């Protein structure tokens with residue numbers, strides 16, 4: 001059984017059927033398949049804006065994305081349902097309680113699940129079933145809920161595993177959990193990645209594929225490093241550290257379940273044959289640069305298996321960092337980091353460090 005996670009970066013208006021068709025064509029192949037889906041591109045940001053600013057226009061934009069795609073796909077009967085959802089959410093964005101925020105912002109994933117289940121059945125002729133509550137049980141730390149693995153693994157096996165035996169494809173919303181008293185929670189930004197790795201571990205998947213627009217993990221954030229290259233392989237430990245530091249906007253806990261279960265994991269896009277394979281090997285070279293904001297400052301890191309414990313590699317990174325007004329941090333065996341106050345300096349250091357990283361990549 002395979003798990004394929006379809007990132008919101010790929011789910012743009014006019015492209016949903018094409019993307020889902022490719023993913024199913026690659027990963028179904030007679031295997032049972034669980035599709036973990038994110039909100040369509042931009043929708044979670046709009047829902048957050050709708051709630052935080054009590055802004056009905058942002059809500060309308062989010063719902064219009066689904067309305068347009070439903071009509072593109074000829075699923076005209078979904079229009080009245082989407083209208084009802086808009087009316088209901090309009091009432092909710094005027095409430096102030098924290099649990100309501102989570103309830104509102106996970107709606108992108110719920111609507112993607114609805115749309116994709118219908119597309120698989122009506123347009124691609126597969127036997128597909130949506131499981132809107134796959135059984136991820138969390139605490140009520142709204143906005144960044146923690147998962148209760150004991151209960152979640154039991155429920156996921158019952159609910160998703162149970163449906164899988166009767167259908168070809170099960171469609172599951174990423175990003176969301178449910179408290180034990182039945183309220184929706186969100187797992188935090190990028191949480192669909194975490195949903196997919198949790199399901200892969202609980203269900204003992206044979207393969208986990210993250211489909212995303214960047215085609216894999218790159219040696220740096222392409223929005224700031226224009227010669228970033230695709231990494232063919234990264235170790236589980238490196239992927240774990242890289243996601244903690246924000247690479248590919250992964251949820252920080254994405255690789256936590258995989259450190260133990262070691263499910264074969266690939267990050268790619270639906271059209272390329274290659275991508276990044278997550279492997280057991282731990283090769284001690286600098287692999288990639290990350291840049292993230294931490295409490296108003298900017299953390300720039302070089303990630304590579306155990307690089308902070310190898311004195312000549314640590315020394316070379318320090319030498320590059322020395323020309324900046326930066327505080328060096330050495331709190332992770334797989335990364336060497338610097339903290340800077342200015343964004344422009346952080347970008348410049350990231351680019352300098354990336355030139356060094358590139359010299360190590362074949």
Ligand SMILES: Nc1ncnc2c1ncn2[C@@H]1O[C@H](COP(=O)(O)OP(=O)(O)O)[C@@H](O)[C@H]1O
Pocket residue numbers: 006007008009010038190211212213214216217218219220221222223246247248249250288
């Ligand atoms: N090291 C990296 N490798 C790949 N993408 C990265 C990296 N760092 C930052 N990114 C950015 O992350 C984006 C993908 O994250 P996201 O939009 O959350 O994808 P998805 O919606 O597919 O999960 C890419 O388009 C890219 O701009």
Ligand SMILES: N[C@@H](CC(=O)OP(=O)(O)O)C(=O)O
Pocket residue numbers: 006007008009038039044045108174175188189190191192193249
């Ligand atoms: N939609 C949520 C969860 C998620 O993982 O999305 P994506 O797959 O687009 O990163 C977010 O934007 O945070």
